[in-house]
Amino acid sequence: MSSDPFKKVDKFGIQLLVAFVLSIGVIILSNTAFGQQWVQKPVQCGDLDDVIALQETEGLEPLLAAKGHARVDNSMVGDLGYLFYYNADNQYWTMIEIFREDYACVIGQGDALTFTP
Secondary structure (H helix, E strand, O other), rough: OOOOOOOOOOOOHHHHHHHHHHHHHHHHHHHHHHOOOOOOOEEEEEEEHHHHHHHHOOOHHHHHHEEEEEEEEEEEEEEEEEEEEEEOOOOOEEEEEEOOOOOEEEEEEEEOOOOOO
């Protein structure tokens, strides 16, 4: 008798084994490559005065101001200002992040807003 353990495995069995191992490898690699990644998105930034003037020319009024934090290159940056402008007539809104004392970025805009209790 031969001591080769794969002698009794036919061609179909080997193909199934190879397909199974490759499938597990793809699953592991996809979870490693795509899981828990931060992505960057485009934002528009400029002088704080210009960003605020643009909101006012579009009929938006400040609804709230907040102080918060943001993640930049896997570290937290604190004491950032956030402004939320809103137009009640057309429900258009803009969220602004004040990154420096004189520099701001529009981080989100939309045309629908729902206040929930």
